Amino acid sequence: MSSAYQQLSAIFQRLSRFSHLSAIAGCDMQTTMPPGGSRARGEALAEMSVLQHEILTDKRVGDLIQEAEQQSLNDVDRANLLEIRRAYQQATLLPASLVEAKSIAGSHCEHAWRQQRPANDWKGFSANLKEVVRLSREEAQLRADANGSSRYDALLDVFEPGMTSAKLDSTFGELKTWLPDLLQQVVEKQSQQEIIHPKGPFPVNAQRELGLDIMKVLGFDFNHGRLDVSAHPFCGGVPEDVRITTRYNENEFLSAMMGVIHETGHARYEQNLPQQWRGQPVALARSTAIHESQSLFMEMQLGRSREFLQRMLPQVKIQMGDQPALQSDNFVRLTQQVKPGYIRVDADELSYPAHVVLRYEIERALIEGEIEVDDIPALWDEKMQQSLGIDTRGNYRDGCMQDIHWTDGAFGYFPTYTLGAMYAAQLFQAVKKAIPQLSELIREGDLQPVFNWLQQNIWQHGSRFSTEQLLLNATGEALNPHYFRQHLEQRYLHN
Amino acid sequence: MSSAYQQLSAIFQRLSRFSHLSAIAGCDMQTTMPPGGSRARGEALAEMSVLQHEILTDKRVGDLIQEAEQQSLNDVDRANLLEIRRAYQQATLLPASLVEAKSIAGSHCEHAWRQQRPANDWKGFSANLKEVVRLSREEAQLRADANGSSRYDALLDVFEPGMTSAKLDSTFGELKTWLPDLLQQVVEKQSQQEIIHPKGPFPVNAQRELGLDIMKVLGFDFNHGRLDVSAHPFCGGVPEDVRITTRYNENEFLSAMMGVIHETGHARYEQNLPQQWRGQPVALARSTAIHESQSLFMEMQLGRSREFLQRMLPQVKIQMGDQPALQSDNFVRLTQQVKPGYIRVDADELSYPAHVVLRYEIERALIEGEIEVDDIPALWDEKMQQSLGIDTRGNYRDGCMQDIHWTDGAFGYFPTYTLGAMYAAQLFQAVKKAIPQLSELIREGDLQPVFNWLQQNIWQHGSRFSTEQLLLNATGEALNPHYFRQHLEQRYLHN
Structure with a gap:
């Protein structure tokens, strides 16, 4: 069984790969995409944001962070865990309704x-x-x-x-x-x-x-x-x-x-x-x-x-x-x-x-x-x-x-x-x-x-x-x- | 509460949006990507395949299909449900170990x-x-x-x-x-x-x-x-x-x-x-x-x-x-x-x-x-x-x-x-x-x-x-x- 920290690393590895796809689709949108593709692209990118938010705010992530903080970690892993906690906090802090309202108003x-x-x-x-x-x-x-x-x-x-x-x-x-x-x-x-x-x-x-x-x-x-x-x-x-x-x-x-x-x-x-x-x-x-x-x-x-x-x-x-x-x-x-x-x-x-x-x-x-x-x-x-x-x-x-x-x-x-x-x-x-x-x-x-x-x-x-x-x-x-x-x-x- | 068929539609809508990102990242790979990007791109696309497979083979999808087949649907929805069942069957038919072995051997x-x-x-x-x-x-x-x-x-x-x-x-x-x-x-x-x-x-x-x-x-x-x-x-x-x-x-x-x-x-x-x-x-x-x-x-x-x-x-x-x-x-x-x-x-x-x-x-x-x-x-x-x-x-x-x-x-x-x-x-x-x-x-x-x-x-x-x-x-x-x-x-x- 992998440790809480290892499990967190795997989750963030996955999120990073999903971000890869969004990043490339985003670049394509600015440089290459024909205008008529914009609505479907927007929906695809938004769906991905929702997914990433779901993964990130899963209660299990919070539990794993607390567990991992009890582990003995080297300096880099410790710094990584700090960034993981930060990302988790940023994501869980705001109710979905506010994120959505702000996104629509924006x-x-x-x-x-x-x-x-x-x-x-x-x-x-x-x-x-x-x-x-x-x-x-x-x-x-x-x-x-x-x-x-x-x-x-x-x-x-x-x-x-x-x-x-x-x-x-x-x-x-x-x-x-x-x-x-x-x-x-x-x-x-x-x-x-x-x-x-x-x-x-x-x-x-x-x-x-x-x-x-x-x-x-x-x-x-x-x-x-x-x-x-x-x-x-x-x-x-x-x-x-x-x-x-x-x-x-x-x-x-x-x-x-x-x-x-x-x-x-x-x-x-x-x-x-x-x-x-x-x-x-x-x-x-x-x-x-x-x-x-x-x-x-x-x-x-x-x-x-x-x-x-x-x-x-x-x-x-x-x-x-x-x-x-x-x-x-x-x-x-x-x-x-x-x-x-x-x-x-x-x-x-x-x-x-x-x-x-x-x-x-x-x-x-x-x-x-x-x-x-x-x-x-x-x-x-x-x-x-x-x-x-x-x-x-x-x-x-x-x-x-x-x-x-x-x-x-x-x-x-x-x-x-x-x-x-x-x-x-x-x-x-x-x-x-x-x-x-x-x-x-x-x-x-x-x-x-x-x-x-x-x-x-x-x-x-x-x-x-x-x-x-x-x-x-x-x-x-x-x-x-x-x-x-x-x-x-x-x-x-x-x- | 939305019907089983509506829930299935929402799941496939989501899968389709994820496929959008893979499709564009795939085109970019063939037309635009510098050679050094290929490994990270491959990993990102594979991660997405795994996710889509997870979503598609979720037991809930099978249950929803069975339920939806009892619903009274119009012709198009009925045809759609047939395709949904087909996709589900294709995905669940093969054990993950075989899919992976074939992918590696291929x-x-x-x-x-x-x-x-x-x-x-x-x-x-x-x-x-x-x-x-x-x-x-x-x-x-x-x-x-x-x-x-x-x-x-x-x-x-x-x-x-x-x-x-x-x-x-x-x-x-x-x-x-x-x-x-x-x-x-x-x-x-x-x-x-x-x-x-x-x-x-x-x-x-x-x-x-x-x-x-x-x-x-x-x-x-x-x-x-x-x-x-x-x-x-x-x-x-x-x-x-x-x-x-x-x-x-x-x-x-x-x-x-x-x-x-x-x-x-x-x-x-x-x-x-x-x-x-x-x-x-x-x-x-x-x-x-x-x-x-x-x-x-x-x-x-x-x-x-x-x-x-x-x-x-x-x-x-x-x-x-x-x-x-x-x-x-x-x-x-x-x-x-x-x-x-x-x-x-x-x-x-x-x-x-x-x-x-x-x-x-x-x-x-x-x-x-x-x-x-x-x-x-x-x-x-x-x-x-x-x-x-x-x-x-x-x-x-x-x-x-x-x-x-x-x-x-x-x-x-x-x-x-x-x-x-x-x-x-x-x-x-x-x-x-x-x-x-x-x-x-x-x-x-x-x-x-x-x-x-x-x-x-x-x-x-x-x-x-x-x-x-x-x-x-x-x-x-x-x-x-x-x-x-x-x-x-x-x-x-x-x-």
């Missing part, structure tokens, strides 16, 4: 939003959003009761276990003391520089080839992954078969190129998660923000650095043809342009945190019940004015209606973008310390020592350690936003 | 065969095949005991419910009385004709565009399906999202073109299965041979007809460029060439049945225990000599080792190819009778009346009727191989 709100956003219809949208917020508060309350935390902290914990609004208030608060000033200085500085913009068209095939070239340099394993096209870029699939996507615009190649670098960062993390624990929760990526730190490490720390851009420039010229805009200094300036604007997903590295902090402050207050949905637009206008000097009054479409996250109630997600950026800066600083000749290596495209460091310090650990412990082990300290500031000042002010 | 034999075939290694192959045959006989015996039939008939019933070796012996026996003569006459006749062969290269993109053109003419619904590329062409996916594939050879475009027509025949059947019963067994395709009849209706009856080829010729010239080989008569001759050869999958319409009958005779005797694996090569040589005048002695690779079917124990499948060809000829004759101006309509590319007939007589019925009843309703008589002979003589001798 689908409805998101579906309507696809029309309401272009129509700038805040009135129509806010009516649906109120229902989503009502149900999200209900969810948050149940989670908070179980965690002994505040409502928003309980939602935050879903995406970033261990993170709290107290930590975010302090981290983001500090950031707010210097970011607007820095932004202004950089915008001023850059206004003195001339920039030549590349002239297209840039054929899709050439852009794809460039993407593949860069993925090779970044160590993407094509035996266990692919590059495809989708309307919204993502990294999906399973560690053995990681699918990343981009979208192409023939007038402009930098977006697709940087997008591919970003998704390759996610992909390398997935591809290098610990093989020996595959199928178990402990083999999964640590958290949303750690995942984002890997994509931003590749895109922001490495990908937009002068050294890396110079390394890639010959390939860029081969695929796009040489032209004045591809002169080395100009090419670097192009990828490091700072331009505060309305839209988060188009934001540069320096404006991005302003978009995130604003959303964090609003969603936290919303979930805690300090504000209501009707208060969002005015707050949005005020904060955009303060942080980026941009007037969004009456412009809901490019303001508080621009993102998909709130439509289906993903409150607590936004902070992970900027946490990821901060982790990435801190990790890159640690890599610099560990590899003194780093700049030369990057210029030569010899990134293996960097990958080895990431493998040693992040990838191979999966969810074995808490985020805090992982970062501490890797860099010698807890989250320190100083490195992010230093990175931004260094790149945008002192270069 | 995988092993198939895997080794991929090397053994090119190496012409009969000795190595036959050792593995013996184990597959041993387990297949065991399976056949269990099925035979349950059906009260012979062993081979019980396997036949898996692919073609209602078909027996007695019927096949008579049908195929009759065919053997005239086929070799007809073949010889046609080969002689064609040897008098000059044929100009098209000169390539034919770019893959042009071939793909031509395929898409033809699929449009054949009414393929691109909102619910796609054309992709795979090593072995197939029609897969689900009725709401049918995936067909082909493979391209730049030296030659006719194979891919005819292959696309063939798979489009399968696809139209799938896409037009009854929507109102989706998710239930009664909404599935009737049988393997009826499925093949739809592909061969499109490929052989329609696709290789002079009228259809003339209709498509302008598109062929647009995509491939004009050249002497594309002169109308020559183009028809090209697609109707008869050349007896070693390989079944490369065979023309006239030689194909000879390949099938030979395999049928050997596999029937093998399963019934009248011959052993060691007897296969001599029998193969003898029958190839008799039917096609071809010497295969010592050439196992292009002889009895050429097909994948026996490697994993799919005994009983081969006859469905020629049954499908016979059904197709009989159906086409009925269409001719129903639509007197058929030739003109085909020449004009107005195939809607043909599709309407197929929809009315075949597609919309799913598995509502037995194969025999379906054919009787559609054509006024049971399987009559006379139409197949008539078709072949008409096309190849009297044209």
